[in-house]
Amino acid sequence: MESAAQANSGSTAAIDEPTPAIKNPKIAETTTVATPAASQNGTTSHTNGRVIVSPRARKLAKELKVDLSGISGSGPHGRIVAQDVEAAAGKSSKQAATVTPVPPPQPTPTTTPVPPTPTKVAPAPAPAPAIAALPGQIVPFTTLQNAVARNMVASLSVPVIHIGYTITTDALDKLYKQIKSKGVTMTTLLAKAVAVTLQKHPLLNARYSEQGIVYHSSINVAVAVAMDDGGLITPVLQNADMADIYSLSRDWKSLVDRARAKKLQPEEYNSGTFTISNLGMFGVDRFDAILPPGQGSILAIGASRPQIVATTEGLFGVKQQMQVNITCDHRIIYGADAAAFLKDLAKLISTNPESLML
Numbered sequence: 001m002e003s004a005a006q007a008n009s010g011s012t013a014a015i016d017e018p019t020p021a022i023k024n025p026k027i028a029e030t031t032t033v034a035t036p037a038a039s040q041n042g043t044t045s046h047t048n049g050r051v052i053v054s055p056r057a058r059k060l061a062k063e064l065k066v067d068l069s070g071i072s073g074s075g076p077h078g079r080i081v082a083q084d085v086e087a088a089a090g091k092s093s094k095q096a097a098t099v100t101p102v103p104p105p106q107p108t109p110t111t112t113p114v115p116p117t118p119t120k121v122a123p124a125p126a127p128a129p130a131i132a133a134l135p136g137q138i139v140p141f142t143t144l145q146n147a148v149a150r151n152m153v154a155s156l157s158v159p160v161i162h163i164g165y166t167i168t169t170d171a172l173d174k175l176y177k178q179i180k181s182k183g184v185t186m187t188t189l190l191a192k193a194v195a196v197t198l199q200k201h202p203l204l205n206a207r208y209s210e211q212g213i214v215y216h217s218s219i220n221v222a223v224a225v226a227m228d229d230g231g232l233i234t235p236v237l238q239n240a241d242m243a244d245i246y247s248l249s250r251d252w253k254s255l256v257d258r259a260r261a262k263k264l265q266p267e268e269y270n271s272g273t274f275t276i277s278n279l280g281m282f283g284v285d286r287f288d289a290i291l292p293p294g295q296g297s298i299l300a301i302g303a304s305r306p307q308i309v310a311t312t313e314g315l316f317g318v319k320q321q322m323q324v325n326i327t328c329d330h331r332i333i334y335g336a337d338a339a340a341f342l343k344d345l346a347k348l349i350s351t352n353p354e355s356l357m358l
Contacts, residue, residue, distance in 0.1 A: 188248045191221045224277040291328070326338050
């Protein structure tokens with residue numbers, strides 16, 4: 001199995017975290033400084049020998065090694081604010097040859113400003129990874145990696161068949177752009193499309209047993225997700241064919257968040273009846289996924305790309321297309337069964353994706 005992601009695009013969000021406030025603002029605003037300075041608005045940032053500094057500005061000054069006594073405050077009544085500290089830090093950085101930010105100092109009992117250290121600061125060492133892999137070193141498997149390895153070995157005992165198909169995604173891409181702002185992901189759109197198609201092909205949702213074919217009473221679509229510390233996990237969208245696309249997207253976000261935090265319950269990752277694996281975000285065109293133990297099928301999804309195609313009128317046009325490959329347990333699912341499923345899935349995605357909203 002491989003990592004799950006959206007077929008057409010991956011997204012990464014950067015979050016600016018607020019700076020914690022100083023616990024004792026009264027002390028922070030009344031530190032004695034010797035030399036007064038005039039502010040930009042004509043008032044002074046020093047009152048009766050005291051400099052007026054906002055808590056945020058004081059913390060920033062400590063982090064950037066900026067001397068507050070030489071700063072003119074631009075805030076009300078000459079108050080030094082964070083913007084003033086940043087401006088002062090910018091001027092000193094132009095004067096220094098190289099200045100590297102250092103981690104914020106640990107809080108100390110005193111609130112007296114510390115005189116600035118020399119302008120050149122030695123670069124901070126880069127943080128080391130949790131487990132640094134060095135040449136010649138053996139890094140032990142994590143518990144999850146061990147479980148994945150055992151499952152992959154078990155999968156080798158199953159005779160499988162691989163079937164590929166090309167799907168035009170222009171209509172699905174258009175629908176996705178319309179509902180993306182409402183929290184719907186491409187992953188859930190694909191999972192929903194697979195689940196709806198499985199309603200017509202229950203054999204693809206079944207599994208092999210020594211007693212015969214086990215037909216499941218529900219369609220639970222598992223999606224392979226790569227963990228940051230190694231290994232794979234498959235959060236499961238329960239009854240994916242019955243849930244509306246908005247509920248499905250909310251469920252998926254919750255599952256991924258809890259998977260990253262290692263808080264999934266066993267039934268949330270081991271109850272899948274059909275698995276999808278998506279490497280489209282890495283630009284992979286096509287690949288074969290390994291069949292998970294206890295399931296009959298897994299669908300590998302490649303990237304959607306613009307392709308020059310011939311139309312039914314004998315003309316050439318450009319279409320967005322993606323390659324999908326299904327791996328099936330050949331003891332119960334034959335080539336014709338898999339091909340029929342892929343044909344109906346392609347028809348749904350290319351001609352009627354709006355039905356996924358019902």
